[in-house]
Amino acid sequence: MKSMNRSNANLAIFILSLAGCFVSLFLAVKYAQKADIPCMRGSSDCNAVARDAAAWGLGVPALSAVPTPVFGLLMYGTLAALAMARVILSSPSLSRNAATLQWAVGLIGVGVSAYLTWREAAVIHHWCVWCVGSAIIILLIFLFSSAERLAAVSRVRSEKLEAA
Amino acid sequence: MSPTEQTGQTEHVDTIQDSITPEAAPIVETPAPRKKMSGEVKLFIGILIGAILLGGAALYPVLNAKPPGGPAPPPPTPVELTRSLLIPSGTHLKGDPNAKYTLVEFSDFQCPSCKKAMPMIENALKKQQGKLNYVFRHFQAASAHQHSRTLGLAAEAAGRQGRFYEMVDKLFESQEKYDAASPEDIADMTAKFAKQLKLDVPRFKKDMAAAEVIARYDADMADAEKASLSQTPSFFFVPSAGKSTQISSSAEMESWVANPKNYK
Numbered sequence: 399m400k401s402m403n404r405s406n407a408n409l410a411i412f413i414l415s416l417a418g419c420f421v422s423l424f425l426a427v428k429y430a431q432k433a434d435i436p437c438m439r440g441s442s443d444c445n446a447v448a449r450d451a452a453a454w455g456l457g458v459p460a461l462s463a464v465p466t467p468v469f470g471l472l473m474y475g476t477l478a479a480l481a482m483a484r485v486i487l488s489s490p491s492l493s494r495n496a497a498t499l500q501w502a503v504g505l506i507g508v509g510v511s512a513y514l515t516w517r518e519a520a521v522i523h524h525w526c527v528w529c530v531g532s533a534i535i536i537l538l539i540f541l542f543s544s545a546e547r548l549a550a551v552s553r554v555r556s557e558k559l560e561a562a
Numbered sequence: 563m564s565p566t567e568q569t570g571q572t573e574h575v576d577t578i579q580d581s582i583t584p585e586a587a588p589i590v591e592t593p594a595p596r597k598k599m600s601g602e603v604k605l606f607i608g609i610l611i612g613a614i615l616l617g618g619a620a621l622y623p624v625l626n627a628k629p630p631g632g633p634a635p636p637p638p639t640p641v642e643l644t645r646s647l648l649i650p651s652g653t654h655l656k657g658d659p660n661a662k663y664t665l666v667e668f669s670d671f672q673c674p675s676c677k678k679a680m681p682m683i684e685n686a687l688k689k690q691q692g693k694l695n696y697v698f699r700h701f702q703a704a705s706a707h708q709h710s711r712t713l714g715l716a717a718e719a720a721g722r723q724g725r726f727y728e729m730v731d732k733l734f735e736s737q738e739k740y741d742a743a744s745p746e747d748i749a750d751m752t753a754k755f756a757k758q759l760k761l762d763v764p765r766f767k768k769d770m771a772a773a774e775v776i777a778r779y780d781a782d783m784a785d786a787e788k789a790s791l792s793q794t795p796s797f798f799f800v801p802s803a804g805k806s807t808q809i810s811s812s813a814e815m816e817s818w819v820a821n822p823k824n825y826k
Contacts, residue, residue, distance in 0.1 A: 405602065412606060416613040426623060437673040437704040439792045446675060446706050446741045482610070485602045523574055524706055 408547035411500060418474030418535045422467045423512050425528050426484050429453065429465035431533065446524035452517050466514070470532055476540060501547055504540035511536045517520035569679060585648070604779045626814050632769050636819050638655045639712040640805040645697035647785055648798050649697055652778075654726045657687045666697045666806075668786050670797060671714065671733045672707035676778045679812040680734055686819040693825050698730055703794045709740050711768075714779050716752040719769035734757065793821030799824065 429448050438446060447453060455461025456469060478499045487493045511533040518525050648666045650684075655664075665683065669676040683696055702710035713733050720729030732755040740748065756766040769775050786796070788806075797809040799818060807824075808817045818824055 407603070409609075412607060413613075416609065416617075416731070420613070420617045420620070427621070437675060437707070437794045439705075445704070449674065449738055450742055467651045478610075482606055485606055523740065553807060 403408055406485050407498075407542045407549075408481050410542045411504075414422050414539045414542070415478035415481060416476045418532060418539070419471060421526055421528055421532045421535065422470035425467035425532070426471055428482055428528075429467055444526035444528060447518060447522055447526035447529055450517060450522050452514060467532075469510075473503060473536075477507075492497050497543075497546070501540075501543040504536065504543045507536040508540045514544060592786070593739070625689055638747070638799070638807045638809045641789075641808045642710050643789055643798070643806055643808075645800055645802075645806070647788060648800050650781065650785070653693055653697050653699070655697055655722055656657075656722055656727050658692050659695065661690075661695040662802045663690075663694045663825060664800045665694060665815070666699060666800055668699050668701035668703050668782070668789075668791055668794060668796040670700070670704070670707055670794040671709050671730075671737065672702075672710045672719070673704065674737065675812060676795045677734045677737050677817070678796050680731070682816045686816065690819060690825070698727070699785070700782040701791055701794055701796065703792060709743065711779065713740070713752070714782075715770045715775055716766075718775045718778050719766050719772070720756065720759065720761060721776065722769050722772075723766065725759050725761060728759050732781065738746060749756060749791055752766055 424443075428444065451457050451462075453466050455464050456466050477500060479498045480503070483496045484493050484500075487496065514529065515533045518529065622818060649664055667676075667679065667683065667688065669679070687694060687696055698717075700710075700714040702714075704710075715725055717729045717733060720726055733752075736751060736755075739751070743751070752770070753763055756763050788796075789796075793810070794817075795812060797812075797815045799807040799809060799815075807818070809818055
């Protein structure tokens with residue numbers, strides 16, 4: 399845990415967020431064009447997943463015109479922007495807030511991703527390799543963010559002990 | 563906590579501080595984080611530019627492919643396949659039986675593109691009335707479509723009571739429900755459709771397991787294999803004499819059947 403300094407964790411989160419942006423953008427394009435995708439011999443099961451109610455607007459009827467990967471794109475874009483903000487912002491408190499927001503977005507992302515992965519397993523009975531990839535990416539982001547927070551907490555504690 | 567630590571430079575600054583004398587520390591402490599900060603921003607910007615270039619290069623074919631999402635389909639191509647292979651005797655014909663041209667489709671009730679093609683086909687049959695008729699044939703390309711065969715057998719069983727295409731329409735209407743359905747759900751759904759079409763339901767259920775019905779479905783699958791098909795929908799434009807033309811996408815099919823030059 400000690401080796402997880404802020405710079406490394408933030409860099410890892412930034413790279414993973416960009417990878418997540420790529421996966422989400424690819425899926426959003428595929429979803430938007432889903433009706434024209436032919437069913438190929440031995441194709442992956444992304445078509446079956448794309449037809450599920452939760453694949454559109456996260457399953458919320460009012461948002462059903464928007465492919466769920468668009469929300470993923472927004473989330474990863476936000477995470478990448480926050481990672482970038484942390485190296486640009488000169489104010490320490492703003493930078494700290496950006497890190498906290500990063501962790502919170504990661505937590506929400508993991509929750510939503512867990513629900514979507516559960517649907518693939520229990521409801522749709524098909525796996526989409528891109529969706530699973532996105533789930534792994536957001537989980538890694540959350541783990542990096544959490545490890546960074548834990549390291550920061552233990553650092554503050556040890557500083558307080560030393561000061562005492 | 564110093565400003566440098568708070569902006570994420572703790573370890574770097576610690577290292578620098580370890581390597582210098584206490585007297586020199588105040589001199590190097592201020593410029594060091596600035597240098598590092600600048601380098602870090604450059605690194606992030608470099609990664610961002612690299613990701614945009616790499617991602618753009620990878621996504622470009624997806625954004626420009628026709629049909630989108632996959633490689634561009636081959637243009638309509640003349641094929642050597644015999645008419646009897648594409649339109650075997652006793653096949654389900656829709657439209658004018660005396661039409662000189664037949665559009666043969668290898669289709670799958672769990673394939674979204676096949677569902678999308680149906681209104682295009684209806685439209686083409688209306689516009690080319692008297693010149694073009696249509697034949698639906700079964701082909702399950704994607705292994706993920708686990709109910710495809712049962713649904714195909716349901717259409718064939720309805721065909722034994724003269725309602726093949728009515729059942730085809732019913733089966734496509736409920737396509738979104740099939741992926742999450744169990745085999746029992748599919749049996750219930752097909753029985754419900756049979757009832758809605760006013761078929762003899764006990765006979766319909768019995769016919770779904772009849773050897774002749776199964777043989778008919780399997781013959782379509784075998785012919786699709788002989789034609790080396792790899793996807794659904796796959797279309798053939800078959801004239802009463804001469805070479806047939808293979809068409810690999812709904813969009814190509816729509817423009818091909820609408821073109822008067824193709825009806826010589």
